[in-house]
Amino acid sequence: xxxxxxxxxxxxxxxxxxxxxxxxxxxxxxxxxxxxxxxxxxxxxxxxxxxxxxxxxxxxxxxxxxxxxxxxxxxxxxxxxxxxxxxxxxxxxxxxxxxxxxxxxxxxxxxxxxxxxxxxxxxxxxxxxxxxxxxxxxxxxxxxxxxxxxxxxxxxxxxxxxxxxxxxxxxxxxxxxxxxxxxxxxxxxxxxxxxxxxxxxxxxxxxxx
Amino acid sequence: xxxxxxxxxxxxxxxxxxxxxxxxxxxxxxxxxxxxxxxxxxxxxxxxxxxxxxxxxxxxxxxxxxxxxxxxxxxxxxxxxxxxxxxxxxxxxxxxxxxxxxxxxxxxxxxxxxxxxxxxxxxxxxxxxxxxxxxxxxxxxxxxxxxxxxxxxxxxxxxxxxxxxxxxxxxxxxxxxxxxxxxxxxxxxxxxxxxxxxxxxxxxxxxxx
DNA sequence: ACCTGAACACCGTTCAAGT
DNA sequence: ACCTGAACACCGTTCAAGT
Numbered sequence: 001x002x003x004x005x006x007x008x009x010x011x012x013x014x015x016x017x018x019x020x021x022x023x024x025x026x027x028x029x030x031x032x033x034x035x036x037x038x039x040x041x042x043x044x045x046x047x048x049x050x051x052x053x054x055x056x057x058x059x060x061x062x063x064x065x066x067x068x069x070x071x072x073x074x075x076x077x078x079x080x081x082x083x084x085x086x087x088x089x090x091x092x093x094x095x096x097x098x099x100x101x102x103x104x105x106x107x108x109x110x111x112x113x114x115x116x117x118x119x120x121x122x123x124x125x126x127x128x129x130x131x132x133x134x135x136x137x138x139x140x141x142x143x144x145x146x147x148x149x150x151x152x153x154x155x156x157x158x159x160x161x162x163x164x165x166x167x168x169x170x171x172x173x174x175x176x177x178x179x180x181x182x183x184x185x186x187x188x189x190x191x192x193x194x195x196x197x198x199x200x201x202x203x204x205x206x207x208x209x
Numbered sequence: 210x211x212x213x214x215x216x217x218x219x220x221x222x223x224x225x226x227x228x229x230x231x232x233x234x235x236x237x238x239x240x241x242x243x244x245x246x247x248x249x250x251x252x253x254x255x256x257x258x259x260x261x262x263x264x265x266x267x268x269x270x271x272x273x274x275x276x277x278x279x280x281x282x283x284x285x286x287x288x289x290x291x292x293x294x295x296x297x298x299x300x301x302x303x304x305x306x307x308x309x310x311x312x313x314x315x316x317x318x319x320x321x322x323x324x325x326x327x328x329x330x331x332x333x334x335x336x337x338x339x340x341x342x343x344x345x346x347x348x349x350x351x352x353x354x355x356x357x358x359x360x361x362x363x364x365x366x367x368x369x370x371x372x373x374x375x376x377x378x379x380x381x382x383x384x385x386x387x388x389x390x391x392x393x394x395x396x397x398x399x400x401x402x403x404x405x406x407x408x409x410x411x412x413x414x415x416x417x418x
Numbered sequence: 419a420c421c422t423g424a425a426c427a428c429c430g431t432t433c434a435a436g437t
Numbered sequence: 438a439c440c441t442g443a444a445c446a447c448c449g450t451t452c453a454a455g456t
Contacts (some may be wrong), residue, residue, distance in 0.1 A: 025448065026450085027448075027449085035421075036423080037424065037450090038423085039421050039422080041451095046449095047450090087316050096305050096308060097292065099354045102362070104363050109380065112382075113379075113380045113383055117385075119380055126385070126386055126388075126389060129389070129392075130389055130390065131402060131403070132244075133347070135406065136362060138348060139344070139347060142308070142347040145308045149309050149310075162297075170322075171318065172363070173324075173329060176325070176326065176329060176335070177325060179327075180338070180339055190340050193340060194344050197414065200410065201406050201407075201410050205406070234428085235430060236430085237430080245440065245442080246431090247431085247432090247440070248440050248441080251438085251440075255430095255431095256430065
């Protein structure tokens with residue numbers, strides 16, 4: 001029950017928030033905790049175990065203390081999705097780590113269970129629930145990771161880079177959509193619209209037993 | 210036009226395929242090419258530019274030489290999705306890199322354009338096409354990254370880890386779905402089913418102008 | 419139990435120098 | 438133009454030793 005481990009993990013979170021994940025080294029972490037690098041191995045075993053511990057801390061913060069019973073399945077799914085996106089907006093370095101490790105910690109299993117019960121309540125046939133859970137979580141984590149890594153906003157780097165590198169006649173889609181492509185994107189509204197489309201997909205799956 | 214750069218990038222791909230992405234160091238790459246580490250900077254500028262160049266090579270291999278005109282939009286979307294998954298199955302280390310960099314290279318822009326035209330042909334209102342392109346690509350890359358990183362198969366590490374860590378009454382979804390949770394998953398079939406659900410989502414978007 | 423010092427085998431990158 | 442050698446400021450981790 002030693003809070004020492006949590007203290008170390010939280011120090012690592014602070015370093016990542018301030019200077020990025022690549023700044024989280026055993027040596028820098030030891031410095032921050034006020035100890036020699038080797039002392040960390042008493043509490044963490046490994047660098048990769050350290051990273052696992054860090055996302056574990058985030059998952060604990062992400063989850064609702066108790067799943068509210070008075071919400072519809074649509075609301076519970078939306079709340080979990082927004083919570084996930086909120087965590088990766090606060091800790092952009094964490095986004096791609098969510099893809100790296102399977103859902104084996106207790107908190108991650110609880111998150112999966114929330115989606116399972118939402119899908120069951122939606123009326124999805126039980127044999128289809130595990131697949132649709134993976135579809136939903138893949139999309140939500142993928143959106144969060146795309147936003148965090150800047151995949152959704154290439155224009156900020158070089159506004160004209162999307163076109164110009166190729167002759168326009170080879171990009172009929174871009175030419176046709178030109179009026180829409182330079183508009184700023186409201187990712188919060190887009191995420192909500194995406195979630196609504198996913199909910200419709202789930203309703204369709206529920207309606208074909 | 211010097212093929213020297215491509216030679217170096219392909220050597221880096223070989224190292225990653227054989228020993229993982231973390232084995233791709235400037236020094237190891239220089240050894241493989243038969244040169245001193247510093248000589249690489251003549252052709253690559255940076256380590257991160259090296260990584261960009263590597264995914265660039267993969268994207269070129271992934272794309273169809275010319276978009277076939279005789280396929281339906283459903284077929285073109287499916288072909289691109291399967292090509293993407295195929296690349297990350299052959300090069301698992303590449304999956305999470307696809308999330309890191311925005312689609313700015315000519316090949317990446319061409320891939321986006323293929324999805325744009327598929328969505329336009331499906332009848333999606335033009336104002337909705339960019340959002341749905343991001344939804345589709347996020348899901349496809351997310352699926353590929355999940356599969357490559359093992360996020361979809363936690364059972365291979367520890368078959369009983371999903372349950373057992375928490376009391377069963379806190380995991381009603383898992384308890385209810387128990388008969389389905391230990392079955393082996395056919396990810397090829399699952400990806401196809403997911404794609405079909407996404408296509409239905411697109412048809413729905415096309416039907417509400 | 420918990421921590422330290424010194425050491426090993428690595429990194430990416432800069433800089434001046436060579437041909 | 439293209440490459441090299443030496444150096445700088447870092448890594449994760451092991452191992453024997455200290456309290």
